[in-house]
Amino acid sequence: MGFFGKLKAGLEKTRKNFTEKIEQLVVGYATIDDEFLDDLEAVLLSADVGVHTTAKLMTDIKKGIKSKDINGPEDLKPFLQNKISEMLTEDSNEIKLAAAPPTVIVVVGVNGVGKTTTIGKLGQYYKEQGYKVILAAADTFRAAAIDQLEIWGTRTGSEIIKHKEGSDPAAVAFDAVQSARAKKADIVIIDTAGRLHTKSNLMEELKKIGRVTSREIPDAPHETLLVLDATTGQNAINQAKLFGEAIPLTGIVLTKLDGTAKGGVVIAIKSELNVPVKWIGVGEGAGDLRPFVPQEFAEALFGDK
Amino acid sequence: MVFEGLADKLQETFKKLRGKGKLSETDINEAMREVRMALLEADVNFKVVKDFIAKIKEKAIGQEVMQSLTPAQFVVKIVNDELTALMGGTQSRITVSSRPPTIIMLVGLQGAGKTTTAGKLAHLLKKQSKRPLLVAADIYRPAAIKQLQVLGGQLDIPVFTVDECKDAVLIAQKAVEYATSYARDTVIIDTAGRLHINEDLMQELKSIKTKVKPHEILLVVDAMTGQDSVTVAESFNKDLGLDGVILTKLDGDARGGAALSIKAVTGCPIKFTGMGEKLDALEIFHPDRMASRILGMGDVLSLIEKA
Ligand SMILES: Nc1nc2c(ncn2[C@@H]2O[C@H](COP(=O)(O)OP(=O)(O)OP(=O)(O)O)[C@@H](O)[C@H]2O)c(=O)[nH]1
Numbered sequence: 001m002g003f004f005g006k007l008k009a010g011l012e013k014t015r016k017n018f019t020e021k022i023e024q025l026v027v028g029y030a031t032i033d034d035e036f037l038d039d040l041e042a043v044l045l046s047a048d049v050g051v052h053t054t055a056k057l058m059t060d061i062k063k064g065i066k067s068k069d070i071n072g073p074e075d076l077k078p079f080l081q082n083k084i085s086e087m088l089t090e091d092s093n094e095i096k097l098a099a100a101p102p103t104v105i106v107v108v109g110v111n112g113v114g115k116t117t118t119i120g121k122l123g124q125y126y127k128e129q130g131y132k133v134i135l136a137a138a139d140t141f142r143a144a145a146i147d148q149l150e151i152w153g154t155r156t157g158s159e160i161i162k163h164k165e166g167s168d169p170a171a172v173a174f175d176a177v178q179s180a181r182a183k184k185a186d187i188v189i190i191d192t193a194g195r196l197h198t199k200s201n202l203m204e205e206l207k208k209i210g211r212v213t214s215r216e217i218p219d220a221p222h223e224t225l226l227v228l229d230a231t232t233g234q235n236a237i238n239q240a241k242l243f244g245e246a247i248p249l250t251g252i253v254l255t256k257l258d259g260t261a262k263g264g265v266v267i268a269i270k271s272e273l274n275v276p277v278k279w280i281g282v283g284e285g286a287g288d289l290r291p292f293v294p295q296e297f298a299e300a301l302f303g304d305k
Numbered sequence: 306m307v308f309e310g311l312a313d314k315l316q317e318t319f320k321k322l323r324g325k326g327k328l329s330e331t332d333i334n335e336a337m338r339e340v341r342m343a344l345l346e347a348d349v350n351f352k353v354v355k356d357f358i359a360k361i362k363e364k365a366i367g368q369e370v371m372q373s374l375t376p377a378q379f380v381v382k383i384v385n386d387e388l389t390a391l392m393g394g395t396q397s398r399i400t401v402s403s404r405p406p407t408i409i410m411l412v413g414l415q416g417a418g419k420t421t422t423a424g425k426l427a428h429l430l431k432k433q434s435k436r437p438l439l440v441a442a443d444i445y446r447p448a449a450i451k452q453l454q455v456l457g458g459q460l461d462i463p464v465f466t467v468d469e470c471k472d473a474v475l476i477a478q479k480a481v482e483y484a485t486s487y488a489r490d491t492v493i494i495d496t497a498g499r500l501h502i503n504e505d506l507m508q509e510l511k512s513i514k515t516k517v518k519p520h521e522i523l524l525v526v527d528a529m530t531g532q533d534s535v536t537v538a539e540s541f542n543k544d545l546g547l548d549g550v551i552l553t554k555l556d557g558d559a560r561g562g563a564a565l566s567i568k569a570v571t572g573c574p575i576k577f578t579g580m581g582e583k584l585d586a587l588e589i590f591h592p593d594r595m596a597s598r599i600l601g602m603g604d605v606l607s608l609i610e611k612a
Pocket residue numbers: 109110111112113114115116117118139142145192193194195227255256257258259280281282283284288415416446498500
């Protein structure tokens with residue numbers, strides 16, 4: 001299955017439901033009735049868009065009906081698709097590299113969302129573009145986390161900087177940035193241990209990683225990516241909020257979109273916290289990472305025909 | 306925090322109901338709008354919410370309010386009681402086979418916490434004077450076997466592997482033989498994370514089930530899971546016939562609506578909860594505590610208890 005197919009496959013049921021509902025309704029402004037709007041609301045809720053953002057979108061729809069931008073049920077899908085990709089679009093979802101190498105990328109997130117795997121994939125992506133990549137094993141806590149990153153390093157031909165299990169993560173990050181400069185590497189990607197956003201001591205540790213990298217390179221980290229699992233529900237909003245308070249986030253990686261979950265919570269995060277999605281993960285292989293395209297995502301959320 | 310203020314809001318809604326002896330339909334509808342929101346924000350599946358609200362309405366409308374409670378508190382009490390009942394009422398235990406070894410298989414999506422939970426379960430059993438054997442049957446994830454070996458090392462519990470073996474079914478079979486020969490009374494099989502729509506990998510689990518006949522197949526679910534938890538649990542249950550669920554990562558602020566959704570849809574009891582990354586952070590599931598967590602109104606509930 002191709003990438004786009006993978007993304008859409010899981011949405012087939014929703015799409016069918018949605019279009020069927022639309023078809024069931026008679027054409028015309030007056031016929032967008034409460035039941036129709038209820039079903040529409042259910043589609044959004046079932047994609048994890050959340051109550052508040054769903055309510056906002058429903059208000060937009062009602063406004064659209066009043067302003068005659070929506071004249072019948074058939075206008076609703078394109079209207080919402082546009083609205084959602086508009087909400088998610090921003091020049092800031094472009095992936096930036098530092099003016100002078102090395103670019104420092106820190107990857108953070110709660111436990112098990114796919115940080116280490118994403119780093120493996122990023123290493124592959126940048127290597128294919130001809131860059132020299134260094135991976136920093138700053139998850140010194142989880143069992144075999146260093147071995148896992150090392151395997152990804154070997155797989156993608158990236159060098160890895162590691163210390164002993166249990167050592168100071170910030171020291172690993174510092175070491176990696178220094179050695180990137182010495183070895184003239186283009187990109188350093190720092191893996192961090194999974195941590196729940198509610199654990200303040202662990203959030204302090206992240207701040208320290210941020211501090212030591214900027215001691216070496218003043219505008220580093222250039223990217224701090226929060227990895228979110230597409231299966232996650234409304235808790236992702238708290239994750240984005242509290243991680244962002246500890247270390248300024250420049251973007252989101254939405255993983256596991258090859259499942260049936262739709263990751264609609266990123267719409268809420270964009271609208272409430274203004275953190276853009278930059279990458280999406282659609283599998284466990286090295287090639288299963290893609291830059292995020294809002295239109296594609298919005299389309300996949302609703303299906304195209 | 307995003308959810309803060311919900312309890313306040315509920316209180317306010319309920320205040321309006323105060324002083325009424327009997328609850329009218331409008332009263333209930335208004336209150337239910339807030340409860341619906343609380344449930345959706347806790348990631349309870351929207352279909353489950355719909356059915357649940359309908360049931361509560363049926364129970365609450367026209368009811369005579371208990372003397373000691375305001376109508377508001379009364380509604381909360383009904384909701385809370387129903388939630389608790391829905392989640393299993395009382396604790397469920399793990400089956401122990403009369404002919405050892407007892408075989409436990411952990412399954413679930415990627416990153417849910419299976420490997421860590423395998424370690425935690427082994428630790429718990431060891432404390433109960435059992436002799437567990439951990440089995441590394443994840444042949445896919447980089448360093449998955451090493452991860453389990455590290456945990457086994459920390460716990461001083463043997464970890465069964467077959468070097469270079471690319472057949473998870475065979476590993477599971479050999480592990481059971483090993484357990485029988487070396488008097489290990491409980492076999493805990495860690496499997497690779499997989500998507501419920503991946504037919505090849507689901508087939509692998511079915512084959513393990515056929516060959517080693519586990520006494521317990523437990524689905525490990527991340528408490529932060531959203532609306533999709535129902536789809537996932539239904540698929541795993543359909544393919545494997547689940548005996549229970551373990552809800553992980555409850556040490557954060559996720560309200561854990563997945564628990565309710567899964568119980569409501571599959572009927573599978575939640576047996577344990579993961580409360581941290583450390584190996585002693587596994588607890589027996591308490592439906593009542595979970596209910597008040599999902600509703601996000603511990604304060605309201607303790608108020609009622611005092612009444
Ligand atoms: N299907 C699918 N699985 C993924 C994807 N990204 C990661 N995974 C899997 O998710 C699981 C967890 O991935 P990790 O990269 O170890 O996650 P992590 O965030 O580093 O985990 P911790 O370091 O323990 O917090 C692994 O089994 C990965 O193979 C994805 O896009 N799709």
